[in-house]
Amino acid sequence: MTRLTIGEFATRSRLSPKALRLYDRLGLLVPASVDEATGYRSYEPGQVERARLIALLRGLDMPLARIGELLALAEESGPAAAADLARYWADVERDVAARRGLVAHLRARLSGEPGGPSGEGQTVESTDRYEIRTLEVPERTVLGERRHVLAGELPLWIPEAFGRLARAATERCGGFAGPPFVAYHAEVSEESDGPAEVCVPVADPAAAARYAAEGGHGAALSLRVEPARRVAATRLTKEGMTYPRILTAYAAVEDWLREHGQVCVASAREVYLEPDWDGAAPTDVVGEVQYPYGPA
Incomplete structure (x- = not known):
């Protein structure tokens, strides 16, 4: 031939x-x-x-x-390849749906369309409807792992870090004293690498201090006492916590703060309320975005 x-x-x-x-x-x-x-x-x-x-x-x-x-x-296998292509396209469509919501939010923001809360705990008009609530978070001792990381690395790093910190909390630090969360000390995107910090509140501060002093966890471990704070928060489904859809939730809380003459006084965070993340359905409420705040 x-x-x-x-x-x-x-x-x-x-x-x-x-x-x-x-x-x-x-x-x-x-x-x-x-x-x-x-x-x-x-x-x-x-x-x-x-x-x-x-x-x-x-x-x-x-x-x-x-x-x-x-x-x-x-x-x-041709059929297996066809099924794999279908899975790929389903992921693309979910991503497009999330970006469509972000575009709608940005269009509203750029055009100056009205949409904001009229009082504490009221619904915020953003891309979707977000119910903003305020709550008091008590003082707590937090174990954390901080890292400079890009958005594409988060899905791998976050569960791995949670696993390490959960073992430390359970075996050495008296257990959990609240749900785990990720604090974003600066923007994390495909161009900006934070840093971000995976955090676990622990029940025994003295034991946590001994654990941190031993240095067995590695240099990335942090230990601090977070003061009692008031936070503005909105709860999200598993689907709503995906990137970039979650950006509209951040924007909704930021809008609430601005409308009420408040400012963020500490790093914004994503709180994980559902222990069985993998078992949760896309429409299950699994977490929330929180902004610690105070008067401007």
Whole structure:
């Protein structure tokens, strides 16, 4: 069977030679042969179908690494690959839905549309309706792990850090004295790395101090006493706590503070009220955004 030059193959597959060289380098579409002397690539005509499949998947903005995984799965089972594609697209649609809410909030904010609370505990008009409540949080001793981290790293780091701190709290520090939370000391996004701090309130401050002094947990461990504070908070479903949808909840609490002449006096935090996060349904209330506040 006659092989195709990279130019001929590019024409048939409707991919540029530059893209073909990239896909070769990543192992997605390896040429049938490469001339040792000239480096010229040639392809089998039967590889056109794989090239078109890659191009179509890229049309969905699927990352190249994810395409490689799907193609490998397709070699084993077409139905399994189709199911994997369906899961990928469901994730995309959830992300689009979350971003749609954020766009609506930003449009309202930019256009100066009215929407704010008329009194403490009233509903805040943001992208969705958020019920803002205020509560007193007592003084407490908190174990924490602080790290500079980007948004994409949070889903892995947060549960790992919670696991380490939960073991320390249970085995060495008298147990929990409140729900765990993540404090954001500066913005965490794909460009800004915080820092963020995973925190667990503990019941035995003296035992926690001994544990911290031993240094066995590592340099990332922090121990502090948080003073009693008044916080403005809004409760969220599991779906509502996903990024970037949760940004509208932060904005709703910020709007409430501004409307009431208050300012944030400590780091905003996400509080996790549901111990069984994995078992919770998307519509279950699992946590809340809290802002410690005081007069402006």
